[in-house]
Amino acid sequence: MTTAITPSLEQLGWSPFFADQVSEKDSGLVPRRISSVHRSRVEAIDVVGSAALELPANSNTADFAVGDWILADPLTGMFVVRLARKSLFQRRQEGGRGQQLVAANIDTLLIVTSCNADFHPARLERYLIMADQAGSKPVIVLTKADTTADVGDFQSKAEALQRDLPVIALNGHSADAVVSLMPWLGIGQTVALVGSSGVGKSTLVNTLTASDSMQKTGTIREYDAQGRHTTTARSLHAVQGGGWVIDTPGIRTLYVSDITDGIDTLFAEITELAPLCRFRDCTHAHEPGCAVRDAIAKGEVVADRLERWRSLSAENSSRTPVLSGPRGNKTIKKKR
Template identity: 40%
Template sequence: MTIYADISSLTVLGWQPGFMQGLLAIDADVQTNLDHAQATPAKSLRLVRVTAVQRTGLQVAPALSSGMDKVPVSGKWFRGAEESRPTVGDWVLVDAQSGALQHILPRRSLVKRLSPSGGGLQLIAANVDAAFIVTSCNTDFSPARLERYLSVVLESGIEPVLILTKSDLTDDVVAYQDELHAQFKNIASFVVNALDEASVLPLLPWCAAGQTIALLGSSGVGKSTLVNTLSGHQVQLTQNTREEDDKGRHTTTNRSLHKLPQGGVILDSPGMRELQIAEAEEGVDLLFADVDELAQMCRFNDCAHQAEPGCAVQQAVTDGDLDPRRLESYGKLKVEESINRESVAQRHSRERQFGKKVKMASADKHRKKALED
């Protein structure tokens, strides 16, 4: 088995030397598998990155030698747990001839949420180094909403950057800046005019070669505008120029990856109406590490930080050292996260049992058939 990869053309797509280990592990597996299956003809694999997920398959880069950049994904990839499915930003091995997906490399990070269409997880982006969490200087700005995005991003070890767009449309830039610093003092944040190149210059340090940035935020906050301004030309449709249908649907219907002139790549995504977190317990704890630290000093181990005597958390609120809004948000996210995590786990276990039944039924059929023959 040969894996074909032109590392120089992958570097401009965000390839980092750290991914090599995962590739070699797969390579070893492939060799072993082949040794045990002498009948399988040797094939070659291409290493590519998923740049968009479409209903009919994956868009990948660089294109295969046949010029093909859309590759089919067989149904078997959608049968297992959501995390074993390909998503934007994944490094994958595809059959050099047919383009069929063969392996997904181990990910360095993964952004996921509870699927809005019920039950399971939805993968948003893989192998992300930094997340631009975008909101605007208007009613979209909500610390509680930002905390949801932050939990998901911190969970995966991705560096968060908070971006408030539309600074040119408000007289209160300083008030927004102060609020950001007060609520998120340990997180990089910027108030920008996304339409203005000079205004987005402070974001360039995150856009260097080898870096992959994910854009997260509601629809209409200026994510695609940021992609265009950072790119120096229009690569993404924004809502100004959108081919809007009569329901006023968003322009960016798919997640997609774009190369930036600074060398990095940026993942645009459609706006999210809601971000329900799941499997983000560590992210929530990291975001509220200060509250957790206070909680260690409560008199009772099982303190609910309501009206218990000797509650260090409530004391901090009384002393003005802890914003009661953050305490409330922490509690809410903890509960939501654990309920959603539980429901995802239950769904997975149901699916596993169903999978087993299908396998057993099919084995039964084969056994019967063998007896009949």
């Protein structure tokens, strides 16, 4: 991990949102930001660079996310409290009862895919839903733009996924990539890179950080986008321009769960029309007076958008655990 010595908390991403959580009783503690999370330890940075961080006995590192702000004892380095998060990107694993924390307090989520067989609109929709649910701004980043003559086609398909969605095509090895992403890399700004393995996330991180201590990257077969990504831990890196970037391991499968608000944002044209339907619980399938189907008939809404909305909504409902059981003895059960 490579970090930069920073002269102020603001350059680390500190803002009034976090400062307002610090009370007089915390006056003897110092703010630190989680810079990496491993199975057995977490690491942090503060205004002088890397900082020691000790966790109490029986602590679980899975409770921390890269980008978290915490307060620690300056003498012992002991963790005291984690501050409330401004945004949180998380996902539910298959068969898991809890959410896996991916990154916290991110301003922009860079959803990375490549201009080859990896480009998959349905998978990008899932990332967009997660970004919208997390409370961060999504940006689609198309890598390997220098390897295809159809960049415009990839861009137009990506832009159609969500209203006013920024889409940036670039070559991750080129210094021009920094210029293309600079609007989201200002002083104190934090971005996180997510995407499947082999799309060039770590290559892009290396370019953005211009680091001598480069992330290890695997190779990829261009004809079928098969490859192996060797990033195994989430980590925070200083980037050119004063911002911060969080690299994450490639996500093999992204399930839709606990993200109703994210779906509503992704399919805003359907969400906005739904209140105009005759029936409050309209499924937009067969009910008379359906404003959504009327808009489809007029060509104002694309028909397959409704089908994807219906499919993702059904998956979200079936995979989101619900609490049941007698009071005081709640258990998590899957919806059917």
